[in-house]
Every structure is written in structure tokens, then in C-alpha cells.
Amino acid sequence: MSENVLHVENITMQFGGVVAINNLSMDINKGEIVALIGPNGAGKTTAFNCVTGVYEPTNGLVSFNGEVIVRNHPSGKMKKLYAGQNADKYPEKPVSHTPDQITRRGIARTFQNIRLFKSQSVFNNVLIATHLRRTSNVFTATFRLNAREEKRMREETLELLKIVGLDGLKDELATSLPYGQQRRLEIVRALATKPKLLLLDEPAAGMNPQETDELGQFICQIKDRFDLTVFLIEHHMNLVMDISDRIYVIDFGKQIAEGTPAEVQNNPAVIAAYLGVDESEEKEAGA
Amino acid sequence: MKKNTKTIVNLVLLALLFLAVWVIERTSSASSMLITVLKKGAIYALIAVSMNLLNGFTGLFSLGQAGFMLVGAYTYAVLTIPVAKRVAVYQMYAGGAIHFQLPWLVGILLAGAVAALFAALIGYPVLRLKSDYLAIATLGFAEIIRAIIQYEKLGPITNGSLLLKTYPTFKSTLFPFAAAAICIGIIVLLINSTYGRAFKAIRDDEIAAEAMGINLFRHKQMAFIISSFFAGVGGALLAMYQGTLQANAFKAAMTYEILLIVVIGGMGSVTGSVLASFLFIACSEWWLRFLDAEQFIGSFQVPLLRSGFRMVVFSVVIMIVVLFFRRGIMGDKEFDVEGISKWCRRKFGKGGAKA
Numbered sequence: 001m002s003e004n005v006l007h008v009e010n011i012t013m014q015f016g017g018v019v020a021i022n023n024l025s026m027d028i029n030k031g032e033i034v035a036l037i038g039p040n041g042a043g044k045t046t047a048f049n050c051v052t053g054v055y056e057p058t059n060g061l062v063s064f065n066g067e068v069i070v071r072n073h074p075s076g077k078m079k080k081l082y083a084g085q086n087a088d089k090y091p092e093k094p095v096s097h098t099p100d101q102i103t104r105r106g107i108a109r110t111f112q113n114i115r116l117f118k119s120q121s122v123f124n125n126v127l128i129a130t131h132l133r134r135t136s137n138v139f140t141a142t143f144r145l146n147a148r149e150e151k152r153m154r155e156e157t158l159e160l161l162k163i164v165g166l167d168g169l170k171d172e173l174a175t176s177l178p179y180g181q182q183r184r185l186e187i188v189r190a191l192a193t194k195p196k197l198l199l200l201d202e203p204a205a206g207m208n209p210q211e212t213d214e215l216g217q218f219i220c221q222i223k224d225r226f227d228l229t230v231f232l233i234e235h236h237m238n239l240v241m242d243i244s245d246r247i248y249v250i251d252f253g254k255q256i257a258e259g260t261p262a263e264v265q266n267n268p269a270v271i272a273a274y275l276g277v278d279e280s281e282e283k284e285a286g287a
Numbered sequence: 288m289k290k291n292t293k294t295i296v297n298l299v300l301l302a303l304l305f306l307a308v309w310v311i312e313r314t315s316s317a318s319s320m321l322i323t324v325l326k327k328g329a330i331y332a333l334i335a336v337s338m339n340l341l342n343g344f345t346g347l348f349s350l351g352q353a354g355f356m357l358v359g360a361y362t363y364a365v366l367t368i369p370v371a372k373r374v375a376v377y378q379m380y381a382g383g384a385i386h387f388q389l390p391w392l393v394g395i396l397l398a399g400a401v402a403a404l405f406a407a408l409i410g411y412p413v414l415r416l417k418s419d420y421l422a423i424a425t426l427g428f429a430e431i432i433r434a435i436i437q438y439e440k441l442g443p444i445t446n447g448s449l450l451l452k453t454y455p456t457f458k459s460t461l462f463p464f465a466a467a468a469i470c471i472g473i474i475v476l477l478i479n480s481t482y483g484r485a486f487k488a489i490r491d492d493e494i495a496a497e498a499m500g501i502n503l504f505r506h507k508q509m510a511f512i513i514s515s516f517f518a519g520v521g522g523a524l525l526a527m528y529q530g531t532l533q534a535n536a537f538k539a540a541m542t543y544e545i546l547l548i549v550v551i552g553g554m555g556s557v558t559g560s561v562l563a564s565f566l567f568i569a570c571s572e573w574w575l576r577f578l579d580a581e582q583f584i585g586s587f588q589v590p591l592l593r594s595g596f597r598m599v600v601f602s603v604v605i606m607i608v609v610l611f612f613r614r615g616i617m618g619d620k621e622f623d624v625e626g627i628s629k630w631c632r633r634k635f636g637k638g639g640a641k642a
Contacts, residue, residue, distance in 0.1 A: 052498065054494075098497065098502070098503075099494075099497040099498050100497050100498075100499075100500045100501055100502045100503070101502075103497075103498060103499065103500035104500050108498070108499075109498055111494075111495065111498075115492050115494060115495035115498075116492075116495070117487065117488050117491040117492055117495065117496075118491050118492070119487065119490075119491055119555075119619065120484075120487065120488070120491065124484060124487075127481075127484060128484050128485060128487075128488045128496075128499060128501075129499045129500070130481075131481050131482075131484060131485045131488075131499070131500070131501060132499065132500030132501070134481055136481065138477070138480075138482050138509055138513075141477075141480040141481050141482050142473060142476050142477040142480050142482070143476065144476065144480075146480075146481075150480075150481065153481065189499065190498075190499075193499060193500050
């Protein structure tokens with residue numbers, strides 16, 4: 001059994017009366033590629049947002065490499081509204097971090113709708129992500145007393161761009177790149193923060209089959225090269241089945257299946273969630 | 288072109304500019320409009336660039352600039368009035384509460400520091416707001432500061448709503464140019480540093496910037512404090528230029544003037560702000576002045592020309608700029624060697640290819 005990287009325990013995210021994620025637990029081990037799939041609106045991105053500090057979950061715990069990064073229990077107005085389970089399981093003082101603090105700990109992410117720095121060049125987009133590991137302060141940086149560090153940042157950036165083959169386009173405006181390369185650039189930018197865990201939110205969205213294949217290879221390649229653990233949300237089933245070691249399936253915020261690609265593919269609950277079920281079959285299943 | 292050559296060429300251009308200013312000063316009379324425009328334009332250029340750092344580079348829509356200028360101007364004036372002349376200045380307040388005088392350079396630096404301190408304090412609550420709400424809060428702050436400075440009880444320090452005068456001023460046109468050039472130079476260095484890149488990232492996409500590990504609040508606060516520091520220095524220079532100082536002059540209209548310069552010059556362009564500030568000051572102080580007086584062509588009196596008409600024409604000019612040059616004169620480009628050579632290549636390179 002390899003070492004645990006991300007541990008999600010009984011996460012419930014409730015927006016007012018709407019339960020977006022219901023008692024979700026997941027474990028991701030070092031070196032794995034784990035996929036999170038589910039029909040539209042199942043709460044996949046919300047789960048990502050809970051892990052990266054964009055949302056504060058209503059209840060539950062998230063730990064990264066053994067350190068608790070998020071912990072909460074329903075309190076205040078939420079106490080009455082809370083519709084989930086395990087309301088009293090985490091009575092300790094809530095723990096929360098802002099997205100930048102979580103990125104600093106080594107979780108980097110990309111976005112479902114590409115969020116590049118629009119007015120910046122490809123090079124600068126990646127360079128900005130190296131700001132995180134700076135040692136200079138605003139004075140030394142302004143008066144160029146950090147020349148060595150600045151040089152290192154630029155070298156690192158150039159090297160990353162070379163690895164992914166974007167170095168020829170480094171002076172182009174980020175938004176002028178073709179769609180597939182914008183996706184790739186977003187992944188490179190996330191890599192520049194030197195993460196241990198990479199969260200990819202629908203990296204293959206809008207790609208054709210060939211681009212999707214290339215992306216799959218690319219993900220495996222960077223995973224090995226940078227010693228990463230990858231957690232991704234994806235709708236392209238071919239990609240998911242090809243590259244992931246394990247899959248979590250959620251529907252309406254609840255986990256409905258977990259296992260290897262082969263196990264998940266043949267799981268009746270998953271087929272039902274994706275294709276729907278006949279009423280007659282449903283009755284049979286109930287009986 | 289290599290980076291070093293570019294820096295050298297830019298510095299040479301800057302030196303030529305200084306030489307030109309020096310020659311103009313030598314050859315024209317001290318009261319000429321050109322000198323006025325150059326002096327005031329240089330000071331406004333600094334203030335506009337400091338505002339651009341916030342509005343154009345960090346994407347914080349702040350309207351507190353007049354407030355920080357006021358703080359800077361008063362800090363400078365109050366601390367540098369000669370002790371012997373304080374009795375005459377603080378007539379109503381028995382010579383005032385302060386009985387020492389600081390050298391002018393210390394005064395200017397303190398002007399920036401005090402403005403920055405105010406920015407740090409009000410930044411805590413205010414920077415949690417976004418866009419229009421931030422604008423309203425900072426605008427409110429500027430008005431409150433003005434009211435506080437005019438407060439009767441503070442008279443021994445600020446001289447209430449009366450004039451402050453006899454503090455050290457400058458005569459040479461080169462002084463505001465040098466001061467503005469140093470300050471703008473520092474801002475440019477900041478913008479091109481790793482922190483400047485982080486500011487621009489926040490402007491482009493806050494959520495992505497935060498996901499890349501940029502602490503939003505700390506960086507916004509940093510931009511706010513630095514911008515206010517230079518606004519404070521600009522305020523002190525403006526006080527020196529005017530010779531007398533009264534809080535009433537630093538109304539919201541002044542912030543709008545500077546915002547206008549920033550918008551006309553181009554959000555996110557330092558040289559745009561500088562060019563626009565000279566153009567703006569030249570228009571409002573010099574080129575459009577004739578519109579305010581009655582003019583006769585032979586015995587025919589030109590209609591409409593009377594006191595205040597200048598502002599009407601000025602407003603129309605601004606509307607035209609905003610309608611047809613939506614991104615300002617410079618957009619987010621810079622007017623330097625690199626920008627010019629790129630522009631030339633675009634304009635003439637294409638023509639050459641066709642021929």
C-alpha cells in the first residue's frame with residue numbers, strides 16, 4: 001500500500017438548502033492517476049473547489065500529506081439547515097485555508113473554463129506561477145537585488161516550456177494560442193508552482209479524439225517526469241479508462257461507485273446514472 | 288535588440304528630454320505658459336502613473352488619489368515651514384503646535400510615508416471590496432480626509448481651512464522633472480519585477496492568480512500602499528509648485544482629472560499616462576484658455592466664447608477620445624525604443640513585403 005497523498009473524509013457541501021456534495025470520502029495515493037466522473041451537475045467541480053480552498057465545505061475533513069488543510073462542522077445558520085450526515089463527527093475548531101495557501105502546500109489546479117492571464121505572453125503566464133517560491137521582498141525585487149533568483153525563475157520557466165514543446169511560442173499572447181495548446185499551457189503553469197498533487201478539471205473538454213489521445217500521453221509523461229499524483233475530472237470516457245488507475249463516480253453529490261476502470265465500467269449503478277433506467281427495471285431492482 | 292542596448296537607448300532618450308527641458312527653461316521667460324505646463328505636467332505625470340499602478344496594472348478601481356495627495360501635501364507643508372515664519376502662517380492658532388522645521392527632502396519622503404501609512408490603515412477594510420464598491424469607499428475616504436484637515440480643532444497643526452505658505456518651493460523646471468523621473472523609474476522597475484507580474488496577474492484573473500499561489504490581499508495592499516506613497520510625494524510636489532496650500536483645492540474633481548489622464552493615456556501604459564498628463568495640462572492651462580475670453584474677429588464677436596466655455600469644449604474632446612480611442616492613446620503599449628521599433632516594423636515592414 002503506497003503512501004496516502006490526499007484524504008477526503010465525509011465532505012458535505014451545502015449551499016443554503018441545496019446539498020451539492022453529500023458525505024463524500026476519497027483517498028488518493030502517491031503516484032496514482034485517479035479520475036472523478038459523474039453526470040453533469042453531479043458536484044465534481046464543487047469537490048475540487050472544496051479541496052483547493054475556493055469553497056469551505058459545510059462538514060468534513062480534507063488532509064494533504066497527513067496535514068489537515070480543511071476541517072469544518074455545520075455551525076450558525078447552517079446548523080438548522082444541515083441535511084447531511086456526521087454532523088457531530090468534527091467538533092474541533094474549523095480549519096480553513098485560502099487557495100494560495102493550499103497551492104503553496106503543493107496542490108495545483110487547472111480550470112474547467114480556461115483561465116489564463118489574458119494580456120500576458122505564454123512565457124509570462126508560466127513565469128507568474130514561479131512567484132510563489134520567491135525569497136525576495138518587494139524592495140529587493142524592485143531594485144533588482146534578486147537578480148540570481150530572477151534568472152532562476154526565467155530558466156525554470158523556459159525549461160518547463162521546452163519540456164512541453166511550447167518554447168517556440170513563448171512570446172505569443174496566451175489567448176492567441178490554439179485551444180488545445182491553451183489547455184496545455186494551463187497545465188504547465190500549474191506545474192510551475194512545483195506541485196505534488198495536480199488537479200485537472202476537464203482537461204480534454206472541447207478536444208477532438210486525436211488531441212485527447214495526445215493529452216492522455218502528456219498527462220502520463222508529466223506525471224512520471226515530475227513525480228506527481230494526478231486527480232482529474234473528465235467526461236471523455238476513453239481518456240479516463242486509458243490513463244486512470246482508479247475511478248470515483250459520483251451522482252447528485254453522492255459517491256455511487258469506486259474502483260478500477262474495468263470494475264466501474266461494469267457497475268450497474270454507474271450505467272444507471274449515465275444512461276438512466278427503465279421504470280420497470282427500477283421496480284425490479286427495488287424488489 | 289538586446290535588453291542592455293534597449294535600456295541604454297531609453298536612458299539616452301531620457302537624457303535628451305532633460306536637455307530639452309533645460310534649453311527651454313534657459314530660452315523662455317519664467318512666466319511663459321510652456322514652463323507652467325512643463326512643471327505641472329511633470330507632477331501630474333507622477334500622480335497619474337501612481338494611479339495607473341493601481342487602476343491599470345493591479346485592476347483596483349480606486350478613487351482616493353486626491354486624498355493621498357492631500358495627506359502628502361499637508362505633511363510636507365506642515366513639517367517644512369520655517370520656525371520663524373510660523374507665527375505669520377498660523378495667525379489664528381498662536382504660531383501652531385509644531386516648533387521645528389525639517390529639510391525639504393525629508394519632508395517629501397515623509398509626505399510619501401504618511402500617505403502610505405494612511406493607505407495601509409484604510410486598506411484593511413477597503414481592499415476586501417471589489418470594483419465599484421472599492422471606488423466609492425476610497426472616494427469617501429478622500430472626502431473625509433479633506434474634512435478632517437479643515438477641522439477647526441486641528442488648526443494648530445493644519446491651520447484649519449486657512450492657507451499654508453512660506454514652506455520651501457522650487458524654481459527650476461528640472462526639479463519636478465527629476466523628482467518625477469526618479470519616482471516613475473522606481474514604479475517601472477516595480478512593474479517589471481516579479482511583484483509587478485503578480486499585480487498584472489491579479490488584474491487579468493483574480494481566481495487564477497490565487498490558484499497560482501498569489502496572496503490576493505497582500506499583493507493588493509502592497510500595490511495600494513506603494514501607489515499612495517507616490518501620490519503623497521506627488522501631492523508634496525504639487526504643494527511646492529503652487530507655493531500655497533489649501534485643502535479645498537483637493538476635491539474629488541482632482542481625482543477625476545487624474546483618472547481622465549490615466550484613461551486617455553491608456554490603462555496599463557506608463558508612458559501613456561505621462562504623455563496624457565502633459566497634453567491634459569497643456570489643454571486645460573494653455574491651448575484652450577482662449578475659449579474663456581471674449582474674442583473679436585474684426586468687429587465680429589465670436590459667439591459662445593465666455594468664461595467656462597473651455598470646460599464645455601474640453602468635455603467634448605474627452606467624449607471623442609473615449610468614443611473613438613477606447614483604450615486610450617497608448618492602450619497598454621509603451622512609448623519606448625522597443626514599442627517604437629515594433630510599431631515601425633508593423634507599419635513599414637508590411638509595406639516593404641508588398642513591394
